[in-house]
Amino acid sequence: MDTRVRKTLVDTLYARPSSLVIGAAIGVAVSTVAAIELRDPLIVCLAVVHVAVSFVRIAMGLILPRWENMDARRMEIAYEVGAFAFAFMTGLIAAVVIYRDSVYEVQLMLVANAAVYGVGIAARNAGRPTIAIGQLCLSLFPVIAACMLAGDLPMLMTAMSLLLAIPAMISIIKDVFAVLTRSIVAAETSRRLADKMEKLARTDVVTDLLNRAGLDHHLTERLLETEQHRKLAILWLDLDRFKFVNDTLGHQIGDLVLAGVARRLRATAPVEATIARFGGDEFIVAFDSDDTSEIERIAQDVLTSLTEPYRLRGERIEIGASIGIAILPDDAGDLDPLMQSADLALYHAKVNGRNQIAFYHPSMNRDLVWRREVEAELRQALQRDELSIFFQPIVDLESGQIRAFEALVRWFHPEKGEMKPEEFIPVAEESGAIVELGNWITAQAARAAAQWPEDVSLAVNLSPLQIRAPGAAAGILNALEEAGLDPKRLELEITETVLLDDDHTTGAFMAELHTAGVRFALDDFGTGYSSLGYLHKYPFEKIKVDRSFVSGRLVGKKSEAIIRAVTEIGATLEMDIVAEGLETIDQVRSVREAGCTLGQGFYFSRAVPDYLATMLLARERDDVESTRVAS
Template sequence: MVSALESYWRRWRGSTAVDSRIRKTLVDTLYARPSSLIIGACNGVATSSVGAYVTQDRTLTLLTAVLLLVAVFRIALGLALPKMKFVAPRRMEVVYEIGAFAFSGLTGIIAAYAILMDFGTAIQLMLLANAAVYGVGIAARNAGRPVIAIGQLCLSLLPVVAACVYVGSLPLLMTALGLLLCIPAMVSIIKDVFDVLKRSITAAETSRRLADKMEKLARTDIVTGLLNRAGLNHHLTAALMDIANDRKLALVWVDLDRFKFVNDTLGHQVGDKVLANVARRLREEAPGTATIARFGGDEFIVAFEADRRDEVEKMAVKLLDALTRPYRFRGERIEIGASMGIAMLPDDASDLEPLLQAADLALYHAKVNGRNQMSFYHPSMNRDLVRRREIEAELRQAVQRDELSIFFQPIVDLETGRIRCFEALVRWFHPEKGEMRPDEFIPVAEETGAIVTLGNWILAQAAQIAAHWPEHVTLAVNLSPLQIRTPGAALGILAALKEAGLDPHRLELEITESVLVDHDQTTEAFIAELSQAGVRFALDDFGTGYSSLAYLHKYPFGKIKVDRSFVSGSHVGKKSEAIIRAVSEMGSTLEMEIVAEGIETIEQVRTVREAGCTLGQGYYFSRAVPDYLATMLLAREQQTTDQDQRVAS
């Protein structure tokens, strides 16, 4: 039996060390229900006090006094320790163990002393019964910690067993035998109770861990390992509660530039690796206590505490520099930028939701102003947003209300001075607000998708007007990237030309370099289909974007339009003239026509003509005019030509 107890002892000691959380739960069972501890202590002290009072024995009185001190000590610690969260479970167990063993040992010794001193049957029975009942009862109560339960059982009963055997009377020997047999029986019960209790706690702990794991997974982005949107809300809510009154919470909303192009051209696996590397760089550069999350798609959020705005700006610049460094995968050099919107609490908002809205609005302005920029929130952004929403709503109705008109600006042959082409430009005359500037409503149309409907309408209207011009005059129309990517866009353009009766060879579609930077198979198919039908293409605003000779080699451009910034303005000089000359020489070699935009003076006409440009466009020749004035310009030009021919003849 002793070896079995030692085996149980070692196993229980070892098993409780397996998991500290399970151990803490089991230790907590010792301090649970302090009322039972108080009742047991009071009953033991009262029973011993009655024995001491009846017998008037000094030794018994002294033992009772010590028992009282131990009981007070146990009750005080039993009520105080559970409230002390900083006390380790192991220390709480040791303290309980000392008090429990002392009280149980004293209870057994007092009962044994009564038997040895032969105080009388009543006193002996009372004290023996107290020791036996306490030992059995406390064993069941403390089964969560078997070492303590078995120790208390033995300390309560074994002194009584020893005293009974020492006296040696047959009744006491039978009592000793019964108490001895009680010990293994109670050990078996303790074991069973402990096993059931531990299995229940282990199952509950496993369920809790699984729930924690599921909760963590639910708050974690699989691709990057960062927090997802749910995790971000949880962490930011906690951060708002913990932030000091004199500190600020900065929220940086990051949107990757050109990530869709990477995903479409190199595949989603490479796209996921780019996102994972973006997450790694954000972790490396952001403050150690920052909350970093993938908000969705190619958007990330970095939130951190700061004292001043300039600290936030320095950190944002650091993050922006890190994200714009090239990435390399499978030998591919990938370059993406990032736009950032920044808002701060309490400067820009008083709570989480308005703070997110402010950062989102700042991000919107950063993207509108161009790529690879950051923007701090400002209250005026709200007014701009309201203004844009008004324009968006009114623009959708402008076509039906006949508020839009097509104006035409001539493109002139620099050698002959004759009109070779008209560029179609939209004008919006609002009945209440007057003329709306194109740079005010075109970006809104681009952002909202209304540019598709607007662009199709412009092309259809302009084609019907151009069909009445002389055959040698072509029509130039700007195309938005959204129009090109719209399913069936090429067929729609050809249908509009057919309906207007305009030969496809007389249509020039102007596209910017940004379309080609973000190109995909849809763009290539669009250009190929229209080129095959005879439609011409011009590269617009050349020199302002990601200018690449590869575009000129790959796509069937017949015309290059040099941006007005190289022709007119404060920065025009020898360098800009050299650039125009180089582009013109290249165009001549490739058999392309070069259009100089923004010509305002006769000096600029001479400069661009000497540099090799073949065509010119700008206020020097004419502003954009209504269709009837465009017809008058052509008619006047024809009259001049006819007069020159008559004079020559």
């Protein structure tokens, strides 16, 4: 029999202790009366034993149910011993009184007590048929035997009646037991089904971790159980590059990656931790700790584990993760604000770069408010023409002539003054406003570039969101057509991070524009993975060496060697190499000797408004013409 069903049936034995107390009390009273009325030493002795058994039985019936650690089988045996002893003493004392041919009234009282007890207890304990039948027989068989030994007709009829009552009651016991068992089994089946449905409702099918509903339930319970002096840490994880894996390799591989992440979280997180897939590629790990340094160590272990490559179906997959951490009660006093704090910390971890861990700090709230304010005002600035396009020249290092201008956006806020690009561009990226902003920059810059000489190009930076926006390539071509600018004069600068998250959309975008004549430059080369495969796969005609190799604090022999290596690749592939961040004549000479063909930086000019860009070009043309005439 199923353990839980057995336990339920055994519980019915102890379900109503009041009935046990009443039955034992009646037995004590009947035995005491018999002993007093007959004053027979044997009867008195039996009555004393009966009373003792009754008190022990009452004690067991009241105490045993409170022992939570006592299994059902032991409780059943304990009940069985007490029940059989009490039933046997009830029948025995009645049998002895009949056998000794004592006072008729006492005989009647004891026989009635034995019969009523046997029949009544049989119905009460039908949940355990062995006990019910045993009590019935032990209470009635001694009486039946005594009546038959008495030999007279009334006693024989009494014995016959009691004897026939036994099979009748056994039949009733079996019927009651069958009905009771079916009811309990049905209830257990319903409970198990409900438990299973509840588990399914709270479990993520891909990772077998808790889902959001399960997480809420477990965290609520965990919050109640957390000891007062300990802290509850929430690690909110977001996988990096998962969308790229999911889109390029398919959802089946994506699901395998998620399942792999779940296994690594189970292996790395504390044993008692609550682990859940919050949704998409986000996971939650919650655990108790009283040491912030321990929380940081666990988070770092988790991050290290998740960044190790995955090998799935012949594919080597590399992803990372960003982790935001909030701690209760340090960062919040309740669950909802704690989750908000962890989410905010995750946001900052992603803003600061991938594979980062960020602990929540109150300043993050102020920063979030500021970012939302900037986002709202930026959208208004686009409508109010508060933004301007500035142009920084890109110069031929041999002739000194301007070959192109890079378009850079400037925002002159009516109240805050000039807003630096690093203050509002990241906000535009995160909010999605960069798409509208980028399209506006391209359109405005194209109008200005259309007025320049035809040998001067326009360089525009592109955001990943712009590239992936529906109709992005068509929008750029329309802007060029409206401005009257030849597509061959537009050069779009794409950073390595765009290619790192490459998908078919990026390739299609570049192919469509390249076919129309637009050129591409690989921007900030050397700051990311710097994969040479990008140069082979995509139609780049220019490489821009990041300023950190030219004017950064780590400039030296290694950076010069890197620049030379890049220029040699560029020369072989017939690409121009642009050195960014040139500020001194020594830097200009150094990169020119290293093989760079173009330069950009404050040494030549800061970014200037469109009219000054036109003036720079006009002055350059005048100088060239003067030199030609003089020669």
